Amino acid sequence: xxxxxxxxxxxxxxxxxxxxxxxxxxxxxxxxxxxxxxxxxxxxxxxxxxxxxxxxxxxxxxxxxxxxxxxxxxxxxxxxxxxxxxxxxxxxxxxxxxxxxxxxxxxxxxxxxxxxxxxxxxxxxxxxxxxxxxxxxxxxxxxxxxxxxxxxxxxxxxxxxxxxxxxxxxxxxxxxxxxxxxxxxxxxxxxxxxxxxxxxxxxxxxxxxxxxxxxxxxxxxxxxxxxxxxxxxxxxxxxxxxxxxxxxxxxxxxxxxxxxxxxxxxxxxxxxxxxxxxxxxxxxxxxxxxxxxxxxxxxxxxxxxxxxxxxxxxxxxxxxxxxxxxxxxxxxxxxxxxxxxxxxxxxxxxxxxxxxxxxxxxxxxxxxxxxxxxxxxxxxxxxxxxxxxxxxxxxxxxxxxxxxxxxxxxxxxxxxxxxxxxxxxxxxxxxxxxxxxxxxxxx
Numbered sequence: 001x002x003x004x005x006x007x008x009x010x011x012x013x014x015x016x017x018x019x020x021x022x023x024x025x026x027x028x029x030x031x032x033x034x035x036x037x038x039x040x041x042x043x044x045x046x047x048x049x050x051x052x053x054x055x056x057x058x059x060x061x062x063x064x065x066x067x068x069x070x071x072x073x074x075x076x077x078x079x080x081x082x083x084x085x086x087x088x089x090x091x092x093x094x095x096x097x098x099x100x101x102x103x104x105x106x107x108x109x110x111x112x113x114x115x116x117x118x119x120x121x122x123x124x125x126x127x128x129x130x131x132x133x134x135x136x137x138x139x140x141x142x143x144x145x146x147x148x149x150x151x152x153x154x155x156x157x158x159x160x161x162x163x164x165x166x167x168x169x170x171x172x173x174x175x176x177x178x179x180x181x182x183x184x185x186x187x188x189x190x191x192x193x194x195x196x197x198x199x200x201x202x203x204x205x206x207x208x209x210x211x212x213x214x215x216x217x218x219x220x221x222x223x224x225x226x227x228x229x230x231x232x233x234x235x236x237x238x239x240x241x242x243x244x245x246x247x248x249x250x251x252x253x254x255x256x257x258x259x260x261x262x263x264x265x266x267x268x269x270x271x272x273x274x275x276x277x278x279x280x281x282x283x284x285x286x287x288x289x290x291x292x293x294x295x296x297x298x299x300x301x302x303x304x305x306x307x308x309x310x311x312x313x314x315x316x317x318x319x320x321x322x323x324x325x326x327x328x329x330x331x332x333x334x335x336x337x338x339x340x341x342x343x344x345x346x347x348x349x350x351x352x353x354x355x356x357x358x359x360x361x362x363x364x365x366x367x368x369x370x371x372x373x374x375x376x377x378x379x380x381x382x383x384x385x386x387x388x389x390x391x392x393x394x395x396x397x398x399x400x401x402x403x404x405x406x407x408x409x410x411x412x413x414x415x416x417x418x419x420x421x422x423x424x425x426x427x428x429x430x431x432x433x434x435x436x437x438x439x440x441x442x443x
Contacts, residue, residue, distance in 0.1 A: 009300055012153035017270035018134060019148070019277055020155050025131040027262045028122065029084035032097065035255050036078040045074050048111060049104075052368050054388060056109040056381050064107065073100050084126070087136020091127060098123040109381055110374045114165075114337055115256035121161060122263065129154035135280050153299060158266050160307065163223035165260075168314040168335040170219030177325070177339075178216065182208035183412035184341035185215075192249055218242055226267040239264050250338065326411055326441040328379055342377035344409035344416050348386060350393060351402040351425075361389055377409050379438050382420065383430045390427030403427040405437075414443050 039045060049055075049070045057064075065073060077100050083093035102120045105112070131154075132138040133147045177183045186208035193199045201207050218238065225235035243257035265273075317330030324331060325340040348361040363372050366389070375381045386403040393401040403426045407419035417439070424430070424437040431437075 005300075012151060012156070012300055012303070014152040015149045016152045016155065017148060017274065018130065018150040018154070019270045019273035020266050020268070021129055021131040021150060022135045023273045023276055024158065024263070024266045025087065025090075025126070026085055026135075027265060028126075028259075029081050031255070031258060031262050032081035032119070032123075033078060033085060036074060036081060040071075040074050040078070045070060047368075049107065052108070052371060054366050054371075054385075055107050056371070056375075056384055058106040058109060062106060070104075073104060076100055077104075087132040087138045088141075090132030090136065090138050094123060094127040098127060108371075109332075109378070110371045112332055113254060113256065114335055115254065115259050117333055118165060118256075118259060122158065125157050125161070129157070135277055151299075153303060155266065157303065158263070159227070161310070162260075162263055162266075163227075164307075164310055164314075165335050166219050166223040169337050170216055170221070172314070172334070172336045172339060173212070173216035173219060175339075177412045178212050181413065182212045184338070185212050187341050187413055188250070195248065215242075226264060229269065232267060236264065236267075253338065256337070323411075323441040327435060327438055329435070340412055342409050342411055344376065344407065344419065346376045346382060346405060346407040346409075346419070348389060349404040349406060350389065351404065352397065353402055354397075354399065376407075377419070379435055380432055382407070383426055383432055383437075386426035386430060401427065411441065417442060 046067075049065070050067045055064060077097060080093040080097040080100070083089055084097065098120065101116075101123065105116045105120060130145075130147070130150050133145045133150075139146045173179070182205060186205055189202040189208050189211070192202050195202070222235055222238060222242075225231040226239075239261060243261050246253065247257035313330075314334040314336075317324045317334070320327065320329035322329070348363070349358055350361050351358040363375075367375065367385075375385060382405060386405065390401055390403050404422055404424070405420040405426060406422055408416045409419040410416040419439060420426075421437045421439055426437060429437070
């Protein structure tokens with residue numbers, strides 16, 4: 001055991017070229033800058049964060065920004081990502097980006113995507129690694145930090161994190177719906193029939209099965225081939241093909257394909273990255289990273305604790321009974337991508353127990369169309385909104401109303417069934433932990 005600990009520390013703190021970190025800082029920072037500016041330019045800040053009168057926050061009573069504040073936040077995100085590219089006040093910039101981006105992510109579950117979570121995790125580690133000590137403005141302003149060397153863990157952390165994203169995304173696809181029914185791809189692909197060349201084939205069930213199996217195998221194994229020099233070029237070619245194709249077929253997944261294309265560049269050798277950097281001026285001649293062993297005692301424990309959490313999160317659904325895609329217990333923050341299609345309806349019934357009257361809640365008065373679409377089939381959002389409506393009406397009436405939900409949902413091509421127990425008052429008896437109001441999937 002002791003020898004393993006020693007070897008682990010040696011692996012973590014072996015001095016290596018920092019060129020992969022520099023390239024990652026520039027490319028990933030550029031992607032963050034582009035994505036942020038694109039969000040502002042397309043009016044999505046207003047549509048997603050200003051227009052809605054209610055947000056499904058991840059944290060109860062999370063303070064929500066005003067219109068001016070949310071625009072200031074996105075302005076700071078753009079500025080801090082730009083500073084990261086050039087390595088200017090790098091650690092401060094990375095910290096600002098991490099805190100603001102994560103805060104925005106927590107504002108509304110409606111917009112949750114795996115790659116938002118991935119960005120937060122990657123930027124968190126960017127704060128801690130010395131990606132600014134060469135090919136940066138910081139190395140010009142603060143000459144004492146100049147170095148072309150870093151501890152090996154600074155690069156390994158990104159490789160292992162990306163490997164876990166791929167592996168758990170593949171493991172999540174090992175289920176009957178994906179492999180034996182080709183769902184939800186069999187539902188989605190025919191809708192892309194207008195695409196040139198391949199569109200005319202996408203209605204075939206055989207194509208859905210082919211894409212399902214290849215997608216599963218790709219995610220399960222591509223990360224392993226990226227680790228080895230001999231297989232890395234071909235593996236990266238498949239990274240390009242796979243993510244460009246998914247970006248074309250499923251534009252709703254946003255920047256995720258491009259984040260993976262850019263991020264996986266870090267698997268290439270230091271020499272390969274150095275060739276990319278040769279055209280940039282570099283004033284860093286120091287080849288001894290004096291800071292690499294400052295945290296020699298802390299870093300191994302931090303890395304171990306972090307990856308234990310990263311192992312737990314994708315597997316935590318095993319501690320809950322029922323179908324994961326139905327009840328969604330443990331679904332988020334687990335690298336599950338495009339695994340389910342839910343259709344149906346969800347209506348909220350507001351009952352006044354003293355007047356013995358009831359009416360259907362007009363969701364248009366509270367939620368945007370996209371919020372309504374996401375609310376329809378996500379149990380925690382249904383309960384959260386029921387509690388919100390109940391609180392509003394209780395203030396208005398002076399006593400507690402009753403909130404019931406009528407809902408039928410179809411999962412991955414199955415016949416629809418009742419989703420919520422219509423006899424349970426969600427304002428009074430709704431329990432997120434037990435979800436006693438959720439009807440189990442029966443098919």
